[in-house]
Amino acid sequence: MASFSKREQQRSRYRQLGLIGQGQFGRVFCAVHRQTGQLVALKNLERERFPTHKFLRELRFLLTLQHENIVTCQALEHTATGRYLVMDYCEGGTLRSLLGEDHRLHPAQSLKLVADMLAGLEHAHSQGIVHCDIKPENILLSVERWGWTARISDFGIARLRQELAESPSGGGNTGSPAYMAPERFYGQYSPAADLYSVGILLFELLAGYRPFSGTPTELMSAHLNRPLVLPDSIPAVFHPLLSKALQKLAARRFQKAGEMWRSLVQAATDYGLGNLNWEGRFPQGSLRESRSMMISPALPTVSPVKPLNPLPWRSRSVVTLEQPTTALAIAPRRGMPLFQPFPEIVEIYRASGDHVTFQSHLTETQPSATVAASPLVSVQLPQPIRALQVRPQGCFAIAAQAVYLLDAPPGDVNQPWRSETIAEAGSECLVAIEAAGRWLAIAASPVEDGVGFLTLRPLPDRATLPDRATLVVKDSASLWTAPNPIPLPVPTDCRRQLLYLAALDGRHLVLVSQILRGEKYLETWLEVFNRRGDRLGCLTLPVRLGCIISAPDPYRLVACDADDPNALLIIDLKPFRVARLGVEIAPALLAAANWGYVLASAAGDLLLLDDLGQPVGRFQGPAAPVAIALFATTGILLATQTEAQSQLHLLNLKEMDTDLML
Known part of the structure; x- marks a missing residue:
């Protein structure tokens, strides 16, 4: 088996440089194209855990979505050792790894990452696709001159809005309980559910912890019944934004990513981040023709949370x-x-x-x-x-x-x-x-x-x-x-x-x-x-x-x-x-x-x-x-x-x- 794998690797167009991630459906490798030297991510989806119809479904979504804040698929590679999606490579790792470090992001950088997510979601929603699993592990980071750009990945359990209309509660509650909207526990999906997950992420970026924690059962109860408590560590100017994003009823939340983005822009401006370079405010009803906010060179990107006395x-x-x-x-x-x-x-x-x-x-x-x-x-x-x-x-x-x-x-x-x-x-x-x-x-x-x-x-x-x-x-x-x-x-x-x-x-x-x-x-x-x-x-x-x-x-x-x-x-x-x-x-x-x-x-x-x-x-x-x-x-x-x-x-x-x- 080892010699066969080596022979197949020689036939591959890519040379693997190392394992960079492993999820419930397979592994992800950093690889380089043997001819062009281009760096890519090879996502291996194991047949036993990710059957062919789900594999083709994610491939269809990725080919549909072409946006700078979404990790796109460049090619498909088959070898005897598995099936690989050839994806854009994001050298900054995941948002989870960034949150797991003993450092805190500057508020401007946190807002910029959330704005990137909203831009990617607006594009996906405009194509009739609801992601259904927004969480730090599915937000990849590309390094830029002043911080990071966030890119949404893993559309493995995404749903089409047409399917949701035909079967509003037939999808089960697959997802991550810590970031799921209340209705998701009953198999209901909508763009507002993705925006709820973004609200949880914004809370975590600003406060350093999630609003609800516990076992999956405890998380379900909290999302459905426990009132939201906004700590003093989150500036008051962001309280209305979070309160609306994290409403229990989907109808009371933001209905479009562009709406939540404009609320984010206004809150950042009121907070005093006026020196952020807002490159073209999102036009009414669409974010596709503009970029997210950029961090000003005058602002830091990260700061330590445990300063030491010299x-x-x-x-x-x-x-x-x-x-x-x-x-x-x-x-x-x-x-x-x-x-x-x-x-x-x-x-x-x-x-x-x-x-x-x-x-x-x-x-x-x-x-x-x-x-x-x-x-x-x-x-x-x-x-x-x-x-x-x-x-x-x-x-x-x-x-x-x-x-x-x-x-x-x-x-x-x-x-x-x-x-x-x-x-x-x-x-x-x-x-x-x-x-x-x-x-x-x-x-x-x-x-x-x-x-x-x-x-x-x-x-x-x-x-x-x-x-x-x-x-x-x-x-x-x-x-x-x-x-x-x-x-x-x-x-x-x-x-x-x-x-x-x-x-x-x-x-x-x-x-x-x-x-x-x-x-x-x-x-x-x-x-x-x-x-x-x-x-x-x-x-x-x-x-x-x-x-x-x-x-x-x-x-x-x-x-x-x-x-x-x-x-x-x-x-x-x-x-x-x-x-x-x-x-x-x-x-x-x-x-x-x-x-x-x-x-x-x-x-x-x-x-x-x-x-x-x-x-x-x-x-x-x-x-x-x-x-x-x-x-x-x-x-x-x-x-x-x-x-x-x-x-x-x-x-x-x-x-x-x-x-x-x-």
Whole structure:
């Protein structure tokens, strides 16, 4: 059976990247078209749970509904392993996952999502289709520049209004009791029932919980009989809207999505959200010719619900420096394990302009007699250094147009350190070095409206590295002497700004670029290549990224949102998912550890997040951090630069009050 499935997968037009969801009728996979690279969702509906007539029914509805706020069907694929609906892919996950996070949406973002749902429902209702199962699990999210766009999915139990007229109570009460209108428990359907479900969602988005809870029997009784109680946490301006949407009798509710949308617009305006960009108010009786509201760039999208009080920073040691720091790298002393609670001595590489210094640094306040720091070693290089990466061969110093390798000579440690030029370029470039030091990737920016290039080459072991292992640029077009440079094209009349390059694992790397037309931002590209240079796919985001780092989890990036200073993006590439988290500080620096993430603000606030993105500690540290490096399991090294002085601060998290399980 396994070999048969593999053979069928080879015949498929899509390559599956991972499971993204599982429901009562089957599973949903993230997949990429083998020829075009387009990202899709493959919805597998199992025959035993979802018979053919229901499968064709949902397919009919999806082909009928073409709207930006409805997840549409692109194609149908049959294999021996099952039937698949090829659907639009929504990288933001479900509304349930967003509500389940320990963060609260800004009210403007909550209203925007509800407006999106109403726009999609208006289109469905105009086609005579009642969804019948509006709930967070069936609302998918597409990431946009300021927040999310909501799209309605799963029309598996939808009903036609013609069927409802012929059999008003013959459909049963299939659905989700927490979001069902009272009449739905008796098998009655109408557009007003969908709008009741939207009202429940609006209540939950604004209050943080549903108006009714309990077992299915208790929920039925509550929807039918229990009066609605609107808490003070929901602004009073939204009370009339919710009261009408959640009426027990369908005839007293909103009858059309457009009617509820206009009430939502008015409530938002009265609440003071006048700076929302309402792109064309819905015309009378129809929403099809206009979009939902958009979030203003001045408004945040998410905010944490558990703000932490900052605690004082307690440095293990502070070193005052003569020169400012431009880059840091830290490694355990040679021969010592990489992950340990807190070593007695570490090796610190620090860049200051075109100088790189190295020294073994004592981390214990009272080290043992056998432990001693090494003399300070300084190496001057031809260009200023902006990044340092420690690999088995030594420390790679990365400049704007070159890469150098620094290492101690074998034998006499008192001899000057060796510096070797590994690569040179005629334009600015990004560099990624695989974790085990087996290969190097360089992305060179285009020169004079040309095309940039990506070059990959193997790196020799330190013992076999020649004195001159230089990769030199042939000309100003950034063509490398290494074989088969990979061109980095852009759409017509656009230009590419390189942001980040990183090795994902031993075989793959990712290049992050920003696409611009003139001075206008279009989108962000995340291109994945293998080490042979084959472009495996391009993922796009309508979000401007700021600081970007790689996480210890394979195929994960962490980035600041350039348009929302208090938002952090967790980007998984396989399968493609994007989570937007609200944080208490505006990060200027990011670092990743095996337990989570460290964020540092320009003011000196240090915020610790666990691997799920939950805050576990906050400290008030020194102002103006310029570089950060993590080591062992609990060590943080922070470089600061003020007008008065430059310093290195060392911190042991074991000595701090955090909620980390270390």
